Amino acid sequence: MKKPRVRTRTWVAALAAILGVCVLWILWAPRKPSMIADIYSDGKLLRRVDLNRVKTAERYVVEYYGESNTILIEPGRICVESADCPDQICVMEGWLPGFGLPIVCLPHNLLIQIEDGAP
Amino acid sequence: MTARRLTRDALLTAVALILFTAEAQIPAPVPVPGVKLGLSNIVNAWAVCRIGAWDALAILLCRVFLGALFAGHMMVLFYSLSGGLLSLCALLILRRVTDESQLWICSVFAAIAHNAGQIAAAVLITRSLAVLAYFPFLVVSGAITGLFTGLCAQFLVSRRLS
Numbered sequence: 001m002k003k004p005r006v007r008t009r010t011w012v013a014a015l016a017a018i019l020g021v022c023v024l025w026i027l028w029a030p031r032k033p034s035m036i037a038d039i040y041s042d043g044k045l046l047r048r049v050d051l052n053r054v055k056t057a058e059r060y061v062v063e064y065y066g067e068s069n070t071i072l073i074e075p076g077r078i079c080v081e082s083a084d085c086p087d088q089i090c091v092m093e094g095w096l097p098g099f100g101l102p103i104v105c106l107p108h109n110l111l112i113q114i115e116d117g118a119p
Numbered sequence: 120m121t122a123r124r125l126t127r128d129a130l131l132t133a134v135a136l137i138l139f140t141a142e143a144q145i146p147a148p149v150p151v152p153g154v155k156l157g158l159s160n161i162v163n164a165w166a167v168c169r170i171g172a173w174d175a176l177a178i179l180l181c182r183v184f185l186g187a188l189f190a191g192h193m194m195v196l197f198y199s200l201s202g203g204l205l206s207l208c209a210l211l212i213l214r215r216v217t218d219e220s221q222l223w224i225c226s227v228f229a230a231i232a233h234n235a236g237q238i239a240a241a242v243l244i245t246r247s248l249a250v251l252a253y254f255p256f257l258v259v260s261g262a263i264t265g266l267f268t269g270l271c272a273q274f275l276v277s278r279r280l281s
Binding site: 004005006008011012015018019021022023025026029040043085086087088089090092093094100101102104105106107108109111113 | 143146147150151152153190191192194195198216217218220221224227228231241244245246247249250252253254255256258259262
């Protein structure tokens with residue numbers, strides 16, 4: 001068998017470098033200390049919630065072309081409680097602020113994120 | 120376009136569509152949007168390796184449009200189109216600098232390119248950079264799934280189907 005032009009070892013090393021950068025990125029991603037959550041639908045800011053000021057739990061339904069996500073806002077935290085999208089990933093993503101990742105529902109173009117300091 | 124070529128490409132499109140649709144029934148294993156097995160990438164990698172760039176592009180485009188139609192969500196179209204085209208570009212470029220026994224490496228990088236394309240589409244569609252936080256997770260998952268689909272394609276190529 002003839003020798004490959006670029007050795008497999010070289011490719012695997014390049015791949016390991018990329019994965020290493022990603023792991024470092026995951027470990028050192030900036031955490032936002034803020035408690036203000038922004039709810040975006042279709043790229044537009046629908047609502048801004050100060051999670052520290054929430055006194056009673058509240059459900060907030062965001063419609064998207066006849067389908068919807070039900071967002072549950074509780075004192076100090078926010079999540080998507082239910083959705084009628086096929087993948088249910090936004091529900092599985094759990095509470096914010098959590099690990100530092102935003103909640104995204106791609107089929108319904110919904111985004112909930114901790115705002116990044118700008119007023 | 121001969122009848123033989125048309126039939127072969129149509130058959131491969133059907134295979135890719137079946138893989139795509141069957142995979143869509145599997146519940147998401149991790150709460151990260153965009154993570155999936157990408158089984159139809161097997162067909163892509165095989166087509167790039169065995170048939171040629173234009174046929175692979177035709178198969179990909181048919182699969183993406185019909186797949187979005189079957190999935191019932193047009194949002195799927197944007198994500199698979201951007202990811203699919205980028206991963207095809209990666210396959211075609213890497214194909215030139217690798218040997219046939221290294222197809223699985225092309226597939227790993229193609230899967231990462233697919234996820235990069237998806238994130239780019241997500242940034243454009245949600246008009247927010249927040250989704251970039253998911254990118255490193257997608258790269259890691261893409262490397263794993265790309266390895267799996269790449270090895271599948273590698274075995275197929277090694278078996279010398281016409």
